[in-house]
Amino acid sequence: MAQNENSRVQGWFRETKKYEKPSKARALWQILNTMVPFLALWAVILWLHHSGQPYLLILPFIIVAGLFMIRLFIIFHDCTHGSFFASATANRVLGTLLGILTFTPFADWRKAHSIHHANTANLDKRGVGDIWTLTLEEYQAASPSTRFWYRVYRNPIVLFFLVPPILFFILQRFPSGKFEQKTLLNLHITNVGIAVVAIALGFLGGWDLVYLVELPMFYLASVIGVWLFYVQHQFDPGYWQRDEQWQAHDAAMLGSSHYKLPKVLQWISGNIGLHHIHHLRPHIPNYNLERCYRATPELQLANPLTFRTSFASLNLHLWDEKNQTLIGFRTARQRLRGLAPRLSLS
Incomplete structure (x- = not known):
């Protein structure tokens, strides 16, 4: 980056730091306007269930409550960044x-x-907290079994409908990698809390409240959540670099999308579609992201992803290092055929 350009970037980047300051009033209001509707939806669901109403009448309320669970997760996400409240203890407890x-x-x-x-x-540092992504060359050199499982994983049915419940319901019940005692204790508290909620629902209205209401509710939220995470980093052209060329600023501005959603969905998803800003300044709480975006022209990307155009990301599977873009299996097959005509990519 040229010196003048670097100075200009540093200038507007410094200006965005003020949006990192948490607001207790905004944080409490967000908790209120999320938890009250969420609990009200649960109250309606319980009333309909006790009244013996058909499941199809209850289902719309489950779906809407599932959407509010996404918003709850965004608040949780801010707490993990220590950005939702100024107090580390408050973030830890609420989180x-x-x-x-x-x-x-x-x-x-x-x-x-x-x-x-x-x-x-x-x-050079893939594998933790991301979508499994191979380069074109890695895919070419991979064994047939690795290529097979990669294609299975990248299948939208698997990635968005099977991976979420496996991740949230099973894998997250266990520690990931090396852990400290405090981390393990927090995991146990979470697992016990999940069990207590399930048992309470069982006593309130029977176990069908767990497997017909709570689990479907969160299943919907998890599917949408994984989709949001996917389109935040898997889009055309995207940005990936080897460690020696990698730049944090470019990873945020070029490797993280601006997912421009309809206002209702933007509200439900806690402004997380402004993901380039979130990666540029991870300590900006979600309730300040829109303010930062509006006040900073340099963050107003010319070609954001829209709800309609984002689905093209489903056809992107491999990173082409030579051409610096994500490509699909079909394009990969064509490019590799020119390099190695006898190579099978099936």
């Missing part, structure tokens, strides 16, 4: 409680997510 509701252990997820932020778009 742990929301972790119970969202099936996600606060301390363990905070550790993995910090690694994700430190290594986003770094080809």
Whole structure:
């Protein structure tokens, strides 16, 4: 980056730091306007269930409550960054409680997510808190079994409908990698809390409240959550670099998307579509992201992803280092055929 350009970037980047300051009023208001509707939806669901109403009448309320669980997860996410409240204790306590509701252990997820932020778009530091992404050359050199499982993993049905429940319901019940005693204790608290909520629901209205209401509710939230995470870093052209060329600023601005959603969905998802800003300044709480975006022209990207255009990301599977873009299996097959005509990519 040229010196003048570097100075200009440093100038507007410094200006964005003020948005990192948490607001207790905004934080409490966000808790209120999220938890009250969420609990009200649960109250309606319980009333309809006790009244013997058909499941199809209850289902719309489950779906809407699932959307509010996404918003709860965004608050949880801010707590792991220590950005939602000024108090570290308040972030830890609220994050742990929301972790119970969202099936996600606060301390363990905070550790993995910090690694994700430190290594986003770094080809030499993949594997923690990200979507499994191979380069074109790695895919070419991989064994047939690795290529097979990679294609299975990248299948939208698997990635968005099977991976989320496996991740949230099973894998997150156990520690990931090396852990400290505090991390393990927090994991146990989360697991016990999940069990207590399930037992309470069982006593309130029977176990069908667990497997017909709570689990489907969070299943929906987890599917949408994984989709949001996917399009935040898997888009055309994208940005990936080897460690020696990797730049944090470029990883944020070029390797993290601006997912421009309709206002209702932007509200539900806690402004997380402004993901380039989030990676540029991870300590900006979600309720300040829109303010930062509006006040900083340099963050107003010319070609954001829209709800409609984002689905093209489903056809992107491999990073082409030579051409610096994500490509699909079909394009990969064509490019590799020119390099190695006899290579089978099936």
